[in-house]
Amino acid sequence: SQTIHQWPATLVQPVGSPLSLECTVEGTSNPNLYWYRQAAGRGLQLLFYSVGIGQISSEVPQNLSASRPQDRQFILSSKKLLLSDSGFYLCAGTGTGLYGYTFGSGTRLTVV
């Protein structure tokens, strides 16, 4: 079965600082990977998805970027955080034979 690892669980960063959130996948090869954000009281907003190494699609224009340097590694980054980047960030993955997604445990980001 597929397991999604995400860290850190909680992060407090000042405005203007950089960000790097990492997600790694166990149990499947060549998964599609996704970054979601859940803002306070809101649903799940798809930010980026990747169908393979080096392939990134952005769903919404924003201050963030994503990279996939390895098959099972997905990174969410920012050069300069904004207050509006605060939220709960979730990595998800899907692989052959699995419908729907497996989610990581999430990272609570607070930009102060």
Next chain:
Amino acid sequence: DQQVKQNSPSLSVQEGRISILNCDYTNSMFDYFLWYKKYPAEGPTFLISISSIKDKNEDGRFTVFLNKSAKHLSLHIVPSQPGDSAVYFCAASGETSYDKVIFGPGTSLSVIP
């Protein structure tokens, strides 16, 4: 345009009674429907799903009903328990496991002891 809608942002139910969470979708190409459950500060976990060729799927206390003609599905929880208190996301996908899953905005369920 929101393809998956959950028009009730919150729902309160007494313990032991039935919880009914509703979901509507607009894209008739969706082939697979899922419900996820999410506790605060945790990732969503898969709860139950249904293929478009079925109209009902049951798993213990959870039953999902699909009405394709109305583009409507619902999740029934019977009997509701305090541990069911969480946000429930309705989601829909295409016919392959690599299709993107589209999530609704979620319904927050509170089960009152």
